[in-house]
Structure formats: structure tokens, C-alpha cells
Amino acid sequence: MSLSAATRAETTKLFTTAMWWVLGLILLVYIGMTAAGLGFVFAATAAGALPGQEGGGHVPTTGLASVLYSLASTIGYVFPLLIGTLMVTAEFRHKTLTPTFLATPRRGVVLSAKSLVGIGIGVLYAIVALIATVGPAAGFLAGFGQDAELGAPETWAMFGRIVIAFALWVLIGIGVGALVRNQVAAVVVVLAFTQFVEPIGRVAAAFVENLDKVMQFLPGAASDALVGSSVYTAMSASGTGSAHLEWWGGGVVLLAYAIVLLVLGYLTSWRRDVE
Template sequence: MSFAAATRSETTKLLTTAMWWILAIVLVAYIGFTAAGLGFVFSASAAGELPGQSQQAGVPTGDLAPVLYSIAASIGYVFPLLIGTLMVTAEFRHHTLTPTFLATPRRGRVLWAKAFVGIGIGVVYAVLALIAAVGPSAGFLTGFGQSTGLDQSDTWAMLGRIVIAFALWVLVGIGVGTLVRNQVAAVVIVLAFTQFVEPIARVAGMFVDGLDAALRFLPGAASDALVGTSIYTATTGSTSSAEPLDWWVGGVVLLAYAIVLMVLGHVTSWRRDVD
């Protein structure tokens, strides 16, 4: 089977299951609700229309638009990571890899086809996430007389980098799924690392000298660097003495995670016999 045929096969397998659109709906709802809530609070605070005081604790100062728009990536990256993981582990779980490998004995071609399709679904998720984040945020910013930043090239460049980040996160997920065959184990690892391990480590890095320099290279931190800003760093502040990574370095680091995981998965798991 040619690469084009393998790509069509992977696209069909993805789009004929419910997992991609269920995750898409949750993604839009989660990011949209968060962006609307924070957009109202931040915009009203900047305009001095929140009760008590004009600047509430934890509310970022300066240009609010990039901070609010970055919600798409800073809290939404787990969704492309999950869909990438499920694209592979679902095949192990439902034993659909056997006919796939019979049709395409060159397993590397199958993995490349999954990566190609994964980039496409990552772009789709990124567009949905940006609509969910930018729409309500820009609405509240306009309503409270704040700049939306949509007339600035820097804002659009950041939105473009969010699209790149989503595509890379899908590739990381494919690497995780290739390396960890068991679907439940892979999902637990993804959620545990993204929601607990890395956030705790990054907070700890603020208080341990020298640790923050190493933690810049964690995948979530690299993704934030690629985007250029993050709701977490903007609201909590950072006592880090280490210089943040340049945006392109963050992208290279995230790509390196994807490549290393996919290569390890191909060598240790993908080439093994399947049931």
C-alpha cells in the first residue's frame, strides 16, 4: 500500500470513530467557558469595574489579549495530546492493527501516515480552540474598552504558533501511544504528567535554585515558550532566574520529544507482533 493509500486509511479510521469529535466538543466547551470567565474578570478588573479595587490579586497587568488568547494552548494542549495517543492505542485495544499491517507490511509507513493525519487533526483542534478562546475574550475586551490586539501582527504570529504547538502535541501523543500499547495506561500517564507531575515540578522550580533552568525543557514549558505567553505565568508570576526559551527553541524541544518517543516506540513496540 502506498503512502497516499495509507494516509487515506488512517483518515478513515480516525473520522469513523466518535473519539475525535467528542474530544473536540469537550475542547471547545472547556476552553470557551474558561476564556469567557477569565475574559470577564480580567477585562472588568482592567477597566476598574470589579467591586473593591480596580486591580484584583492574581490578575495580570499590561496587554491582556495575548494572555487570554493563549488559554487555547496553555490549558487546551492536553486534547491534541490525547487524540494522538488514542489514535494509536485504540488500534492495539481493538486489534485493528493486524489487518492494517497485513495491508501495509512496511510498518514505518503506517506510523508516518498516522503522523501526517495527526498533524491535520491537530490543526483542526487548534482552529476550534482559538475560536473558543479568542471569541469570548475579544468580546469582553471590547465590551470593557480594552484592546483586542487583533490589529497587531504579533497577536496573529502568536495564534499561528498555537497552531504549530497543537500539531506538535499530536505527534507527542502518537509517540506516547506507540511506546505504551495499553490504552488505559497511556491515558493515565498523559493525564498524570500533564495535570500533576509537570505543574508541581514547575512550581517547585520557583523555589529551588538552579532547578528552573532544567525545567524550561519540560514539554509543557517548551510549549509555553513556543506560544510566547501562558495564563499560568501571567497570573501567578514567576520568580525564575532562568531566561525563558526562545519561541523557536521551544518548538524544537517539543518536536524533539515527539521524535524521540516515536523512534523509541517504533523500535521497542511498533515492530513487535500484534494479536
Template sequence: MSLAHATRSELTKQFSTSIWWILALVLAAYLGVTAAGLAFAIAASDTGMLGRATQGLPTGADAASMLYSLASAVGYVFPLLIGTLLVTGEFRHKTLTPTFLATPRRGRVIWAKLIAGAIFGLLYAVLALVVTVGPAAGILVGFGLDTGLDSTDTWAMLARILLAFVLWAIIGIGVGLAVRNQVAAVVIVLAFTQFIEPLLRFAGAFVEALTDVARYLPGAASDTLVGSSIFTAAMSGTAGGGLEWWGGALVLLGYGVALTLIGYIAGWRRDVT
């Protein structure tokens, strides 16, 4: 089976399940409510509706950039999960044997999954931008504030969010290859992204010995790639400093390549049981 046919097969398998659109719905609801709520708080503070400006909240172009970057700063876990499920679903539902029978070259199967993961990453990125930029820009306009959408810097940032989602999906595939058990892989993803990394990044903002470690964590690299984040804004930008946006992209890609190679060497070449 050619790579194109193998990729089409991977997409068909994923679209035939409900998990992809369930994740999409959760993403849309989560990001939409978060962006709208935070945009209202920032706009109300900036215009004096709250009586006085609330310290710590960005204003002007910085506010718009931070609001739009919520798509990646908060939503990156969704392409990470779908990438993981693209692989672990094969082991859980025992569909890997027919997959290998149809495409005996196992490396080609991985490439097909990487391409399919990138497509899902783009799909989720577009959805994330729609439900984030739409409500946030609408609220900013309603309060008479600058949306930043007339700036090329803003559109460049939105393009980098698309890239970030693709890279997160690739990392997810690497996680799925390295951790074949679906439940274990999902638990690891959620535990690391929601608890372990945020704590390390928070510590890195105050403990000099952990600053370099925090800078190269995947979430910090993603924020560096995008160029704006609610987390780095809260931490005064220290957690991801020192890297250019392309450096953040290379760090994320490095995680994806390393995990994929580990999974391929450690388990993908084994006999399927």
C-alpha cells in the first residue's frame, strides 16, 4: 500500500470513531468560554468598567495577542491527545494486525500516522482559532479596543499557532508509540501537561537553577514558538525567554522525533500479539 493510501486509511479509521469530534466539541467549548471570559475581564478593566485597571492584566496590542494565543497556550493538549490516540487506539482495539497486513512496511505506517496527525492538528488549530479569536475580537470591538487584526505580527502569530498544533500532534504520536497502553498514555499526557510541567515552569520563574530546564520544556517551547502566552505573561515572560520562535519549533520537533524513534525501536518492530 502506498503512503497516500496508508494515510487515507489512517484518516478513515479516525473519522469513523467518535473521539475526534468529542475532543473537538470539548476544545470549542473550553476555549470559547475561556477566551470570552478573559476578554471581558481585560476589556472591562481597560475601559474602567471595574472602577480602576486591574494590575497584572495586559492592555492594548498585548491584550489581543495574549487572548488569541489562548488557542495554543490552553488548547495544545487536544492535538497532543488525538495524536496519542491515533497510535494507542490500534493496540487497545487490536486493529494493528490488519493494519500491518495491509501495509507490511511498518515505517510507512508511522509516516502515514504522522501525516494524519498533522492533518488533525491543523483541523483542531483552525477550530481553536475560530472559537478563540472570534469571541475575543468581538468583545474587544464592543468595548472600542484594538483587536490587533490589522497587524501582520498578529497574523504571523496565528500562523505559528497552526504550526504549534501540528507539532503537538506529532509529539502525541511519539507518546503513543513509546507508551502503547492507551489509558497509561492518556494519564501521562494529562498529568504532565496539567500538573508536572506547570509546576516546573512556575518553579523555573523563581529558582535560577531550574530556569534553563523550564525554558526547554515542551509547553515553554510552544509558547516561545507562538510568541505570546497567558502563562509567560503571568511569569513576566521568564519561562520561555532566550529562544527565538524557530528555536521553540525545533525544540518541539525534537521531542516528537525523539519519542517517535524511542517508540519505533522499543516496541513498534515487535511481533503483534
């Protein structure tokens, strides 16, 4: 089977299940509620409109819009990472890889097809995340007299980099799924690292000297560097953790994670016999 035929098969396989739209719906609701809540608090604080404020806000207005819009990737990246992981581990769990490999004996073609489909679903999730983030955040910014910066080229460039980040996160997820066959174990690893290990390390880097020089190479930090803004970098600007990669450096690091995990997954677990 050719790569194009395998890609069509993988596309059908993904979109005939509820997995992709359920995660997409959760992404929409979760990111939308977070952006609305933080958008209200940050915009109202910057405008000095909260009860008990005197004189003005304590949140800098410069770059506030980009920090809010970057929530799409800062907290939303776990969703493309999960869908990529599930695209592979679901095959091991439901034992559908056997007929897949019988139809396409060249396993590298199958993995490549999954990667192409993964890039597509990553772009789709990025669009959903941007709609969920920009809508409420820009609404509250404008409502409190702050600049929503939707006419700035830099804002739209950041949106483009968020799309790239989501696509790379799906590839990382596919690599994790190929490397860790057990679906429960893979999901636990993904959630533990993204929701506990790295966030705690990045918060600590804002207060522990020189720790930021290590943390900047973690995948979440690299993703934020690629996007160009995040609540973590805004927080570290006032602490000791100020080291961060350039946007292109973040992209290179994130791409390197994807390539290494995909190659390791292919050379180890993906080439082994399946039941």
C-alpha cells in the first residue's frame, strides 16, 4: 500500500471514532473557560476596575494580549499530545495493528501516514484552541479599554506559530505512543509530565538561580519559546528564571523531541511483533 493510500486509511480510522471530537470538545470548553476567567481578571486588573483597587492596575498592559492568546498552547498543548498518543496506543489496545500491518507490511509507511494525519488533526485542534482563546480574551480586553492587538502582524505570526506547535505536539504524542505500547501507561506518563513534573520545575525556575537554563530545554518551555509568549515567561520576567530560547530555537528543540521519539519508537516497539 502506498503512502497516500495508507494516509487515507489512517484518516478514516481516526475520524470514524469519537476519540478526536471528544478531546476537541473538551479542549474547546477547557481553554474557553480558562481564557474567559483569566481574560476578565487580567483585563480588569490592568484597567484598575476590580473592587479595592486604587489608582490603577498592577498588571502591565504591554504584551497582555499575547500572554492571554498564548494560553491556547500554554495549557492546551496536552490535547494534541494526547490525541497523538492515543492514535497509536489505541491500535495496540484494540489489536487493530495486525490487520493494518498485513495490509501495509512496510511499517515505516504506516508510521509516516499516522504522522501526516497527526499533523492535520494538530492544525484542526490549534484552530479550535485559538477560537476558544482569542474570542473571550479579546472581548474582555476590549471591554475594559485594553488593546486586543488583533491588527498587529506580530499577533498573527504568533497564531501561526501556535499552529506549528500543535502539529509538533501531535508528532511527539505519536512518538510516545509508539515507544510505550500500553495505553494506560502512556497516558499516565503524558499527564504526569505535562501537568506535574514540568510545571513544578518551571515555577521553581522562577525562583531558583540557574535552574531556568535547564528548564528552557524541556518540551513545554520550548513550545512556549516557539509561540513567543506564555504566562510562565511573564511570571519569570519578574523572578530569577529569565533564560529562554528564541522562537526558532524553541521550534528546533520541539522538532528534535518529535524526531527522537518517533525514531526510538520505530526502532524499538514499532518493529516488534504484535499480537
